[in-house]
Ligand SMILES: *[C@@H]1O[C@H](CO)[C@@H](O)[C@H](O)[C@H]1NC(C)=O
């Protein structure tokens with residue numbers, strides 16, 4: 112009876128002081144019609160009712176159901192995830208129960224600040240937007256309280272991007288109730304996947320909720336397993352890279368003497384450099400476990416560079432030998448007119464011998480290089496594929512856990 116009076120009294124207090132919504136008026140009207148319940152109690156009891164319900168020596172058990180409504184933005188460059196969650200908190204507060212035969216109502220709605228509710232923070236959050244500023248709790252006749260909180264949050268997540276764009280990471284959201292101790296409060300968490308939108312790069316493969324043991328502050332954690340399913344990176348990065356490499360290999364089939372060959376290779380290298388710089392901007396980086404793709408593209412750059420250098424060097428040597436052969440001819444005195452009837456040594460004939468040997472040497476070298484290069488390119492591809500399959504990487508331990516004087520905050 113006392114509890115019921117208190118409840119009604121509180122409801123009246125709120126009607127007088129805070130913004131009375133339409134729903135509020137509707138709810139409070141029967142109370143006003145029964146002034147006998149109105150008991151001008153001291154505000155001490157209001158103070159009492161916003162204290163955490165006592166459960167003897169055991170902590171109060173708060174059941175949390177986390178519904179993940181959406182994971183709408185996964186930013187691998189900033190290492191953040193944005194998500195929308197709905198928390199359904201329920202617990203038992205017997206001080207709020209009432210006698211059903213006196214006040215025949217199964218459920219009442221109370222503003223959240225008129226009773227005790229756990230105050231939650233998210234440890235990894237950059238920002239949290241609680242969608243309702245003053246949520247209302249449902250209280251039933253026996254004192255079961257249910258509070259629903261919808262929130263949008265952007266949280267930090269250590270993505271494991273070694274196998275980007277085929278990566279999978281676990282992102283954790285740790286909810287702490289800072290204003291209570293673990294002696295007073297204990298969470299029991301479940302999680303459900305209520306994501307309905309399907310157009311996305313990263314899909315949620317798994318959801319788990321757990322209560323970490325031995326914390327001074329009551330805590331529960333929700334872990335989202337995110338998997339990258341995007342084809343975009345493969346199409347936009349791997350295919351052009353492979354195409355450039357293939358074009359470069361084919362460039363080796365052009366004859367060494369053709370001046371277009373140098374131009375062709377240099378153009379490819381330039382094109383690749385432009386592609387490379389935009390690609391490096393588009394890939395995330397970290398202190399450990401960088402994406403293997405970065406190494407792959409650097410190897411590609413080196414291969415293109417070596418092949419261009421080879422072409423430039425051999426063409427340069429050929430041109431030099433050509434010039435040398437010409438200049439070795441030039442000292443021949445030009446004072447005597449050659450008798451057209453008596454053909455002297457043809458200026459083209461001697462160098463042709465020299466140039467011919469140079470040319471055959473350079474062509475042989477070019478041919479060998481071509482074979483070595485093709486083998487190298489193929490081996491690189493296989494080596495990289497093997498590396499991709501078998502490499503694993505373990506990130507450095509978090510500074511908060513590794514440093515001897517740091518360690519897990521004593522919460
Ligand atoms: C009180 O603690 C006991 C033991 O942990 C638990 O079974 C019970 O549900 C708790 N009661 C409330 C109201 O949380």
Ligand SMILES: *[C@@H]1O[C@H](CO)[C@@H](O)[C@H](O)[C@H]1NC(C)=O
Pocket residue numbers: 210211212213
């Ligand atoms: C509820 O109120 C009725 C009528 O006043 C009373 O007879 C009954 O014992 C009360 N029940 C409880 C559980 O207090």
